[in-house]
Amino acid sequence: MIRLLLLLVSLLAAGAVGVRAQHLLDWSPEEIKAVGQHGPWPPPPARDPSNKVSDTAAGIALGEYLFNEPRLSGDGRMSCATCHQAGREWSDGLAKARGAVELDRRTPSLWNIGYLHWFGWDGAGDSLWAQSIRPLLDPREMNGGPTRAGELLRSDAALACGYERAFGNTPGTDDERLLVDTAKALAAFQATLVSPRTPFDDFRDALVAGDRESASRYPLAAQRGLKLFVGEANCSLCHLGPRFTSGEFGDIGIPFFVRPGEVDPGRHGGLVRLAASPFNLLGKYNDDASGNNTRRTRHVQRQHTNFGEFRVPGLRQVGRGGPYMHNGSLATLEDVIRHYSEVSPDRLHSDGIPLVRPLGLTAGQGADLVAFLRSLDAEPVARPSPAPLCP
Amino acid sequence: MRLAAALLGVFLAPPAWADCPLDLGRGTGWVVFSDQYLMAFRPDPLRIEVGEPFALAVSVCTRRGGPAELLAVDANMPEHRHGMNYRAAIVAKGDGRFRAEGLLFHMPGRWEITFDVRAGDDSERLTHDIILK
Numbered sequence: 001m002i003r004l005l006l007l008l009v010s011l012l013a014a015g016a017v018g019v020r021a022q023h024l025l026d027w028s029p030e031e032i033k034a035v036g037q038h039g040p041w042p043p044p045p046a047r048d049p050s051n052k053v054s055d056t057a058a059g060i061a062l063g064e065y066l067f068n069e070p071r072l073s074g075d076g077r078m079s080c081a082t083c084h085q086a087g088r089e090w091s092d093g094l095a096k097a098r099g100a101v102e103l104d105r106r107t108p109s110l111w112n113i114g115y116l117h118w119f120g121w122d123g124a125g126d127s128l129w130a131q132s133i134r135p136l137l138d139p140r141e142m143n144g145g146p147t148r149a150g151e152l153l154r155s156d157a158a159l160a161c162g163y164e165r166a167f168g169n170t171p172g173t174d175d176e177r178l179l180v181d182t183a184k185a186l187a188a189f190q191a192t193l194v195s196p197r198t199p200f201d202d203f204r205d206a207l208v209a210g211d212r213e214s215a216s217r218y219p220l221a222a223q224r225g226l227k228l229f230v231g232e233a234n235c236s237l238c239h240l241g242p243r244f245t246s247g248e249f250g251d252i253g254i255p256f257f258v259r260p261g262e263v264d265p266g267r268h269g270g271l272v273r274l275a276a277s278p279f280n281l282l283g284k285y286n287d288d289a290s291g292n293n294t295r296r297t298r299h300v301q302r303q304h305t306n307f308g309e310f311r312v313p314g315l316r317q318v319g320r321g322g323p324y325m326h327n328g329s330l331a332t333l334e335d336v337i338r339h340y341s342e343v344s345p346d347r348l349h350s351d352g353i354p355l356v357r358p359l360g361l362t363a364g365q366g367a368d369l370v371a372f373l374r375s376l377d378a379e380p381v382a383r384p385s386p387a388p389l390c391p
Numbered sequence: 392m393r394l395a396a397a398l399l400g401v402f403l404a405p406p407a408w409a410d411c412p413l414d415l416g417r418g419t420g421w422v423v424f425s426d427q428y429l430m431a432f433r434p435d436p437l438r439i440e441v442g443e444p445f446a447l448a449v450s451v452c453t454r455r456g457g458p459a460e461l462l463a464v465d466a467n468m469p470e471h472r473h474g475m476n477y478r479a480a481i482v483a484k485g486d487g488r489f490r491a492e493g494l495l496f497h498m499p500g501r502w503e504i505t506f507d508v509r510a511g512d513d514s515e516r517l518t519h520d521i522i523l524k
Binding site: 033238354 | 441442444471473474475476477478479492493494495497498499500524
């Protein structure tokens with residue numbers, strides 16, 4: 001025991017010395033500006049004008065109960081939380097999601113989901129609530145059927161009461177309306193999932209403020225990796241802004257064969273599904289009368305190049321998640337960096353200067369990029385269990 | 392992320408062509424011209440941000456001050472040879488004024504905006520570069 005303590009003390013001391021010996025790389029004004037664009041963090045709460053219960057306490061409370069509610073599923077055993085687990089960065093740790101059957105795609109993390117505009121790897125959803133309807137109905141996922149949400153809201157006293165608080169009236173008989181309202185409450189809850197501040201955020205703020213002393217606490221390897229990320233490696237072309245995603249779509253050469261002879265069309269298929277959905281923002285369930293939030297949906301244009309494109313994932317908490325990519329085909333961050341280092345140009349469908357090219361990183365550069373990505377991780381604050389809906 | 396749109400074109404003060412409706416209000420805008428046409432445009436919102444939809448308020452006329460029409464607006468990244476994933480719609484506002492709605496730049500870098508303009512039987516494509524940082 002004493003030995004262990006001594007060991008711990010000496011390790012801590014070594015750590016402290018390590019910190020003191022570190023210093024700040026030279027950061028040019030352009031680099032500081034580029035780093036500054038990845039903050040500040042956290043952003044103000046997300047509000048979705050298409051969802052009248054978004055950012056309301058009663059909507060969020062109801063949504064949290066529904067998120068954990070297995071009675072929304074066909075067999076009464078699966079809830080959103082089965083795949084989007086709080087303790088697993090709101091994903092499941094699997095390469096491919098497992099519903100009634102194994103799905104073709106990985107369960108994405110729900111961190112910072114309220115700030116996006118397109119949802120799903122293929123962008124088939126144009127609102128968080130529309131995206132939340134799909135798993136309720138999809139026979140491969142919760143398989144709840146179109147009336148289950150309505151029946152549950154009407155029959156369960158606590159949920160009915162929570163519904164009335166959120167929406168201002170008791171659950172009616174229109175099952176499609178109640179399905180949409182269920183999804184809107186689910187969306188209100190999910191929009192509160194904002195990832196914690198990280199070592200990167202402390203560095204970014206210090207660098208922007210010119211506080212060299214605080215900035216020099218950020219490990220040198222992460223500083224070197226960050227320099228590559230915003231510079232030579234050009235990662236921030238797509239992984240941009242405070243959430244490290246443009247929210248749009250790209251093709252980085254991940255093979256998209258699902259089974260021999262079958263491909264995942266990605267964005268191309270997503271746009272077909274978007275147009276066919278009665279729940280898209282052009283439909284009658286959009287609560288925003290101004291129509292301002294329909295611009296993307298109205299003007300988006302399906303193109304041949306959308307084939308095999310997937311949404312650029314945000315990178316906060318990325319090191320705590322994995323496997324990676326839309327199909328979970330890369331197990332570790334090291335594998336991801338190796339992909340970007342060695343990707344074959346033949347896989348990249350681009351005529352001009354490719355957006356992704358084999359970077360040919362040295363082992364040290366690869367390790368630096370991983371160190372940087374890991375500095376986007378932090379331990380989330382544990383969620384208190386939700387208060388009763390109607391005490 | 393806030394992004395300033397850098398300007399590569401030439402800014403001209405409008406008075407020389409007083410009949411042309413080049414004033415877009417608020418004293419802001421960029422002017423593009425060719426042998427035949429004069430055009431001014433202003434983004435709305437004024438700061439274009441990556442991943443955020445925007446519109447362009449456009450005024451166009453011939454260099455002689457005659458009427459001209461805006462037919463289409465599009466944009467592409469010449470280095471990467473890809474366009475936008477969005478299709479802009481043109482609304483005529485009368486008096487040589489138009490609004491192109493529904494543009495979105497999904498990546499930082501150089502974007503070339505193209506404006507197809509027409510007067511009578513003559514048509515032409517005007518271009519303007521914007522660098523998004």
